[in-house]
Amino acid sequence: MSTDGFDIMCKSASLEAAAAGRFDVLPIYDRDTECASREELEALQLSKLQDQVRYTYERVPYYRERMDAAGVGPDGIRTLEDVRLLPFTDKSALRETYPYGLFAVGLDEVREIHASSGTTGKPIVVGYTEADMDVWSDCIARLVQMAGVVPADNAQMAFGYGMFTGGFGLHYGLQKLGCTMIPAGAGNTERHIQMIEDYGTTVLIATPSYAMHICEVGEEMGYDWAASPLRVGLFGGEPCPPGLKAEIERRMHIVCTDNYGLTEVMGPGVSGECLASRDQQHIAEDHFLWEVVDPETGEPVPEGEMGELVLTPLDKQAIPVLRYRTHDLTRVTRETCACGRTHARMDKVRSRSDDMLIIRGTNVFPSQIEDVLSQIDEVTPHYRIIVETVDGMDALTVQTEIRPESFTDSFEELDAMRRRIEEKLKSVLLVGVRVTLVEPGGIQRTQGKAKHVEDRR
Ligand SMILES: [Zn+2]
Known part of the structure; x- marks a missing residue:
C-alpha cells in the first residue's frame, strides 16, 4: 500500500x-x-494580527480596559514588532474571568468547551x-x-x-x-x-x-x-x-x-x-x-x-x-x-520557569537531572526527585531505577554505581544530592502524566 x-x-x-x-x-x-x-508569512501574520487585535478590543472588555490603560488601540499595530505595545496575558486572566469572561462570542456560537484541571484554584476554561x-x-x-x-x-x-x-x-x-x-x-x-x-x-x-x-x-x-x-x-x-x-x-x-x-x-x-x-x-x-x-x-x-x-x-x-x-x-x-x-x-x-526548584539557593531544573540520568547506561528513564527539609536545610534525593541487565546482588558494585551517579549529578547541578537506587520496575508507572517531583518542604 x-x-x-x-x-x-x-x-x-x-x-x-x-x-x-x-x-x-x-x-x-x-x-x-x-x-x-x-515575506509571504510575515505579510499574512501582520494582516491577521491587525484584525485579531481589533476583534479582541471590540469584543472583550477585559482587553479593551487594559489596552486603553496601556495607551494602545487597534490602530497602533502597524508592524509585527508593535505586538510589544500590547499587554501580556497570564494564567490569572483566565482564572479571574472564570468561566466565560474572556469569550468574544456568545455560547450559541461555541461548538465545544474544554478545560484544564487546575491543581490550584479554578480551572482554565476555553471554547x-x-x-x-x-x-x-x-x-x-x-x-x-x-x-x-x-x-x-x-x-x-x-x-x-x-x-x-x-x-x-x-x-x-x-x-x-x-x-x-x-x-x-x-x-x-x-x-x-x-x-x-x-x-x-x-x-x-x-x-x-x-x-x-x-x-x-x-x-x-x-x-x-x-x-x-x-x-x-x-x-x-x-x-x-x-x-x-x-x-x-x-x-x-x-x-x-x-x-x-x-x-x-x-x-x-x-x-x-x-x-x-x-x-x-x-x-x-x-x-x-x-x-x-x-x-x-x-x-x-x-x-x-x-x-x-x-x-x-x-x-x-x-x-x-x-x-x-x-x-x-x-x-x-x-x-x-x-x-x-x-x-x-x-x-x-x-523546563518551565515555574518548575524550577531552589535547593539551598541554587536553581535546579528537573530536566538537568533527566539529562544526566539519560547518559548513564545502567539506569532506566524512570526516576523521582524528592525535596525535603532535613535539619533546617534543603535535601535533594534522586531515586533512579536500575536496568534488569545491570542489576546485581553485590552491595559493593551497587554502592559504587550509586556514588558515580551522585558525582555526575553534583557536577552538573552544583548542589549536593543523594541517590537511591531502586530495583528494576520499582518506580511506579502512570497511565497519564508522570509526576517526577515531590516537594515535601
Ligand atoms: Zn522540518
Whole structure:
C-alpha cells in the first residue's frame, strides 16, 4: 500500500526515508502554507494580527480596559514588532474571568468547551467556534504528517478524552488527515496491546511515560513489538526526555515524535516535531505569532537565545488571547529546515520557569537531572526527585531505577554505581544530592502524566 509515494506497510519507512535524507518522499499536509516564503508569512501574520487585535478590543472588555490603560488601540499595530505595545496575558486572566469572561462570542456560537484541571484554584476554561475547530484540526493534521503519519494509518488513542484538550484535539486532526480513529482512551494496558494487534493499529497517541508502560507490559506478555503493526508514536501531555524517547523507539520498533501546545492558546497543535529536525518543533506561524522574552523583564531576547515563549494566536474567534506568557523556556530559529518547511522551529520545551526548584539557593531544573540520568547506561528513564527539609536545610534525593541487565546482588558494585551517579549529578547541578537506587520496575508507572517531583518542604 502506498500513499504519497511512501510505503506505510514498511514499519519504519518514514524513519528510513528521513535517515536517507529523502525528505522529498515525506508528505507535507499544507505545502503552500508550511513552505511559504518569510515575506509571504510575515505579510499574512501582520494582516491577521491587525484584525485579531481589533476583534479582541471590540469584543472583550477585559482587553479593551487594559489596552486603553496601556495607551494602545487597534490602530497602533502597524508592524509585527508593535505586538510589544500590547499587554501580556497570564494564567490569572483566565482564572479571574472564570468561566466565560474572556469569550468574544456568545455560547450559541461555541461548538465545544474544554478545560484544564487546575491543581490550584479554578480551572482554565476555553471554547472553540466552528472556525476555531477547523484551525485546530488543521494544525494537528500538519504535525501528525510531520511525524510521517498518512491517511491510511489506524490511530489508537491512549489519552483520556474528557475536558482535556489533548484527546479530542489529536482525534479531530488525525480524522481530518483521513486516518481511522480507534478511541480506546486511557487505561487498561493489556487491552491496548490486544487492540494494537487485533485492529492493526499503526499509530499510538500517548504520554511518553504511558507509552513506556505499554511497552513494558507488552514485553512481559511476550508480545513481539518488532512484528507489531505499530509504527508511529505521537507523544504529548508532558515533556518527553530524549533518553525515554530513544528507549521507546528501540524497544517498540517505532518512530516517535512529540508536539507542543497549551489549553490557554488552543491545546496541542502549536508546534510539532518533523523527522528532519528531531529536537525541534515547527511552530504553526500562520496561526501563532511567537516572541521569546526574558522571564524577569519581559523584554525580547536576541534571536536564537533561550527565554520564555510568548504566544499570540492570530485567528481565534471564541477566546482570543494576546501575548500569552507560557512560562515555558525555549529558543527559536528561523533557519530553513531540511524537510522543506519554512516555519520557525522552537527547541523542545524541557523546563518551565515555574518548575524550577531552589535547593539551598541554587536553581535546579528537573530536566538537568533527566539529562544526566539519560547518559548513564545502567539506569532506566524512570526516576523521582524528592525535596525535603532535613535539619533546617534543603535535601535533594534522586531515586533512579536500575536496568534488569545491570542489576546485581553485590552491595559493593551497587554502592559504587550509586556514588558515580551522585558525582555526575553534583557536577552538573552544583548542589549536593543523594541517590537511591531502586530495583528494576520499582518506580511506579502512570497511565497519564508522570509526576517526577515531590516537594515535601
Ligand atoms: Zn522540518
